Amino acid sequence: xxxxITHVRFGGTGRTADEIIRYRWVNPExxxxxxxxxxxxxxxxxxxxxxxSVGSGADRVRVAVVRPGRGNPYLRTHADGQGANNLVSLDTx
Numbered sequence: 001x002x003x004x005i006t007h008v009r010f011g012g013t014g015r016t017a018d019e020i021i022r023y024r025w026v027n028p029e030x031x032x033x034x035x036x037x038x039x040x041x042x043x044x045x046x047x048x049x050x051x052x053s054v055g056s057g058a059d060r061v062r063v064a065v066v067r068p069g070r071g072n073p074y075l076r077t078h079a080d081g082q083g084a085n086n087l088v089s090l091d092t093x
Contacts, residue, residue: 001027001050001051002027002028002029002050002051002052002053003025003026003027003028003050003051003052003053004025004026004027004028004052004053004054004055004056004060005023005024005025005052005053005054005063005087005090006024006025006026006090006091007023007024007090007091007092007093008020008022008023008024008087008088008090008091008092008093009021009022009023009024009092009093010092015088016085016088017066017074017075017076017085017087017088018066018068018071018072018074020038020074020075020087020088021037021038022035022036022037022038022093023035023036023037023038023041023075024093025052028056038072038074038075039072041075042065042073042074042075045063045064045065045075046065046073052075053077054077054086054087054090055086061077061086062077063075063076063077063087064076064077075087
């Protein structure tokens, strides 16, 4: 199953990828929508091989797991091959 992340929820005042605590998503094939917390989505992508992205069509960017030297793993994208993160630009819920 592949999902498109459509909205994010931040856990604090910072708007960085590691501050995201929850994601809202849609499965483009089935139309199913849902929400998931950060640890569960990280595990789904990293351990279960799930595919998550931001955007669609030519604007689709795949989400990857980041394991920092300190702190918990989190998700981020590399917009157009650059370091910018599409997740922090999504609408919040």
